[in-house]
Amino acid sequence: xxxxxxxxxxxxxxxxxxxxxxxxxxDNAALIDPGSEGPLRVPGSDAPCHLYVPTDYVKGARLPxxxxxxxSGGKPTSWPWKSATEGKGYFIVGMSYGAxxxxxxxxxxxDASTITAMIAFLEKTRALMHERYGIDQRRVFLSGLSMGGxxxxxxxxxxxxxxxxxxxxxMAAGIMESPKPDLTVLEGMPLLLLNGEKxxxxxxxxRGKPQxxxxxxxxxxxxxxxxxxxxxxxxxxxxLKAWLDEIEQADAHQRALAAIKWxxxxxxxxxxxxxxxxxxxxxxxxxxxxxxxxxxxxxxLLVFFTTAHEDKKxxxxxxxxxxxxxxxxxxxxxxxxxxxxxxxxxxxxxxxIDGLRKKTSPLLHRDLAPVVLLVDREHKALxxxxxxxLKDAALAKELRSLLSSDEAAAADARVASTKPxxxxxxxxxxxxxxxxxxxxxxxxxPRKKGSAKKQKRLTTSLDALRKKFEELHEKLAD
Numbered sequence: 001x002x003x004x005x006x007x008x009x010x011x012x013x014x015x016x017x018x019x020x021x022x023x024x025x026x027d028n029a030a031l032i033d034p035g036s037e038g039p040l041r042v043p044g045s046d047a048p049c050h051l052y053v054p055t056d057y058v059k060g061a062r063l064p065x066x067x068x069x070x071x072s073g074g075k076p077t078s079w080p081w082k083s084a085t086e087g088k089g090y091f092i093v094g095m096s097y098g099a100x101x102x103x104x105x106x107x108x109x110x111d112a113s114t115i116t117a118m119i120a121f122l123e124k125t126r127a128l129m130h131e132r133y134g135i136d137q138r139r140v141f142l143s144g145l146s147m148g149g150x151x152x153x154x155x156x157x158x159x160x161x162x163x164x165x166x167x168x169x170x171m172a173a174g175i176m177e178s179p180k181p182d183l184t185v186l187e188g189m190p191l192l193l194l195n196g197e198k199x200x201x202x203x204x205x206x207r208g209k210p211q212x213x214x215x216x217x218x219x220x221x222x223x224x225x226x227x228x229x230x231x232x233x234x235x236x237x238x239x240l241k242a243w244l245d246e247i248e249q250a251d252a253h254q255r256a257l258a259a260i261k262w263x264x265x266x267x268x269x270x271x272x273x274x275x276x277x278x279x280x281x282x283x284x285x286x287x288x289x290x291x292x293x294x295x296x297x298x299x300x301l302l303v304f305f306t307t308a309h310e311d312k313k314x315x316x317x318x319x320x321x322x323x324x325x326x327x328x329x330x331x332x333x334x335x336x337x338x339x340x341x342x343x344x345x346x347x348x349x350x351x352x353i354d355g356l357r358k359k360t361s362p363l364l365h366r367d368l369a370p371v372v373l374l375v376d377r378e379h380k381a382l383x384x385x386x387x388x389x390l391k392d393a394a395l396a397k398e399l400r401s402l403l404s405s406d407e408a409a410a411a412d413a414r415v416a417s418t419k420p421x422x423x424x425x426x427x428x429x430x431x432x433x434x435x436x437x438x439x440x441x442x443x444x445x446p447r448k449k450g451s452a453k454k455q456k457r458l459t460t461s462l463d464a465l466r467k468k469f470e471e472l473h474e475k476l477a478d
Contacts (some may be wrong), residue, residue: 031132034058035087037078042125045098049125050076052092053133054085056455062463064139064166065091065129067122069148071172071230072107080171081143081232084240088455091135093125095148098113108154109146110179115154122155123164139166139251146201146229149173157181167191167247169240172229173201175208183215185267188308188352191217192243194236196227216321216352218308220246259333259340259476265291265303265349270361278363282373283382285364295347300376300402302346304331305353307366323370333476334425336394341414345407346399376402421472428469435462 030054032038041053057063066081076094085092097104099117109115122142129135142156142165153176155161156168167190174193175181191212195202202223212219222239224231273284286292286303295301306323308316316324329335329342356365364371372385372395385398400408439458 023058030358037082037092038311039144040093040125040128041130042096042098042121044217045096045121046047047096047098047103048076049096050078050094051129052078052082052087052094054088054090054092056088056459057091057133058456060460062134062136063089063091064141065093065135066143067125068092068094068139069097069142069144069151070094070102071144071146071148074145079143080233080236080240084237085240085244090244091129091133091477093129095122095125097151099384104147108151110154110176112179115158115179118151119155119158119160139247141165141167141169143169143171144173145171146173149201153181154179157183157185159185161185165189167243169194169243170195170205170237172199172231174204174206175211176204183211186212186215187266189217190247191219191241192240193219193221194224194231194239195222196224196229196231198226198228200229214355216222216354232376259336260302260331260343260350262304262348262350263291265289265355267349267351270356271363274365279382279384281363282384283375283379286373286382287379291349297379299375300346300399301373301379302343302348302371302399303375304348304350305364305369305371305373306350306367307352307354309354309366318369319369326370326390328392329393333473334422334429336392337412337415337422338420339392339399341411341418342396342399342403342408344411344414345403374398374402418476421476425469425472428465428472432462432465435465 032051034046034053034057035055037050037052039048041048054063065449066085068077068079068081070077076092076096078092081090081092096116097108099121100109100114126135127139130137142152144150144152149170150173152168152170152173156165159182161441162185168186169192171194174195193205193209193212195205205221209219209221220243224235224239227235267285267289269285269288271281273281275281275284286301304326308323308325309320330339333340351368353364353369358367368386370386370390372390374383374385375381381396385395389395389398396411400411403411435458439455439462
């Protein structure tokens with residue numbers, strides 16, 4: 001049985017794991033206090049996990065969750081994430097290998113049935129955490145060190161795990177060549193590779209880097225100078241924290257990126273150069289993609305190409321920064337108005353072109369991002385939009401030229417109805433930004449009298465603001 005074909009087995013095993021009453025006699029009812037840690041007993045398993053509850057947790061909050069898979073000879077632990085997060089902001093579950101017969105004592109198993117069981121075990125632990133504490137289901141991370149890093153390959157890079165995690169972190173390991181992981185799940189996903197300079201597994205990380213990039217991962221690699229297989233916590237914590245902070249910042253920008261109903265576009269190959277014009281070559285390339293077979297005829301296409309590439313210093317490139325800005329300002333609520341209204345009449349695709357290089361793909365590559373391609377409803381003509389043409393008003397004007405009179409009238413009505421809602425969302429966003437800034441300041445400053453109460457108050461305020469923001473966002477999605 002291949003790894004790509006055991007999805008049904010996972011579902012069946014999930015039913016067994018999650019069946020009501022299974023293992024309910026186990027003592028797991030007592031909640032762990034904020035700032036404390038202890039065993040997390042997962043019904044149906046004799047191998048407990050280890051849970052750390054952050055100091056700033058308050059009942060009703062929806063905090064993110066980090067799963068950590070320990071290395072060979074180790075045991076479930078909150079290390080190193082407790083130090084990296086400074087004990088705040090994240091639930092940390094040190095996972096046991098509870099779905100393996102020996103709980104991992106003999107190493108990690110790579111057969112399909114064990115992988116299936118471990119994926120189901122992770123899902124059951126996740127459900128248990130949500131039931132007992134409440135977690136932010138959109139921000140669950142899968143990480144592991146050494147043996148656990150290979151486990152990230154096994155349990156995270158599978159089709160059945162697609163969309164279940166916000167990011168992946170592989171420490172003291174790299175890419176697993178056999179069994180071969182499904183790297184397509186990494187499209188647009190943050191991935192951190194962290195190794196010591198003297199780690200024997202650094203070669204596997206370096207070997208995996210181009211494969212992860214080609215798959216479209218938002219990859220960050222950290223090699224810690226002078227360190228061996230398991231770096232010291234003093235050297236690991238800063239890059240781990242920086243990685244989480246970058247994702248938090250990205251999430252702040254992407255709070256409302258559902259203004260456009262994007263479809264994933266797994267583009268294959270590179271545009272040819274044999275046609276008469278650049279537009280003709282790009283149109284032929286788009287029309288040759290396999291997903292075009294599912295596109296309903298008679299609708300215009302909007303294709304948005306982005307990049308998350310970093311410069312030599314590990315900072316987002318100018319193209320990556322501009323991609324993010326266009327994403328937020330032209331395609332996202334509450335900043336955008338006219339473009340989302342007009343785009344409702346189009347089929348909209350969004351794809352990363354991090355894997356396209358200028359040398360092998362001169363017509364379209366990451367140095368040109370962000371780029372928008374517009375294709376007319378007959379799919380016979382294509383326009384290329386970049387730079388100044390990607391602002392909300394300018395892009396909407398280009399889109400409207402592809403619409404029928406009825407579609408244009410519907411777009412105008414949409415603008416009129418959404419404008420007051422967006423104004424309210426913008427006010428909420430300013431309040432959210434202010435509270436987040438204050439909360440970050442409290443978490444990074446020395447502990448002062450009353451700071452814990454202030455953090456709880458800010459966390460409660462943020463939850464209320466985000467809930468209202470999401471309610472308005474859902475209203476616009478109708």
